[in-house]
Amino acid sequence: MEDDFLFGPWGWMILAAALFVLEITAPGIFFMWFGLAAAITGLITFGYDISWQWQLIAFGVLSLIAVGLAARYLRNHPLASERPLLNLRATRHVGKTYILVDPIEDGRGSVRIGDSVWRVSGPELPAGEKVTVTGADGTLLYVTKAGESGQA
Numbered sequence: 001m002e003d004d005f006l007f008g009p010w011g012w013m014i015l016a017a018a019l020f021v022l023e024i025t026a027p028g029i030f031f032m033w034f035g036l037a038a039a040i041t042g043l044i045t046f047g048y049d050i051s052w053q054w055q056l057i058a059f060g061v062l063s064l065i066a067v068g069l070a071a072r073y074l075r076n077h078p079l080a081s082e083r084p085l086l087n088l089r090a091t092r093h094v095g096k097t098y099i100l101v102d103p104i105e106d107g108r109g110s111v112r113i114g115d116s117v118w119r120v121s122g123p124e125l126p127a128g129e130k131v132t133v134t135g136a137d138g139t140l141l142y143v144t145k146a147g148e149s150g151q152a
Helices: 009-025 031-047 052-076
Strands: 097-105 108-113 116-121 130-137 140-145
Touching (some): 097 116
Antiparallel strands (some): 130 140
16 A cells, blocks of 8 residues: 555554644643544554545544544533633622722722722722722622622
8 A cells, every 4th residue: 555654554643642742732622632533543544454535534534523522521521720710800809808099980990909900880989998899890890888788
């Protein structure tokens, strides 16, 4: 069979290894499924002498199956994170109390959190008043006067 190395069992195993290495160096879990399909295609070609066209078809079908099964599994069993609010910075402040830097006038003011100033929305309050964050929308924090309940 011509192109034995490129489309033979060892070619598929080398492709699988390269995809697994790429999976380690790239973020996410994407290349692993194609690597699995390449490895299975390689195992099939070890046992059966099939043409390169059928090998490519097998690889494509196995890739679709692997990605589909992975997507279904991950939809039903989402990956747990040690820091689930990592990309939801504003949500991390809900329930915490801060001091207004700028008064809330016409529904808008600001608080200092660490080295940042955050926009807030809430009832009319003077600068220096303590407020509690009750919600967030993007980078806007919803606040009420500390000690009161409800969302502004």
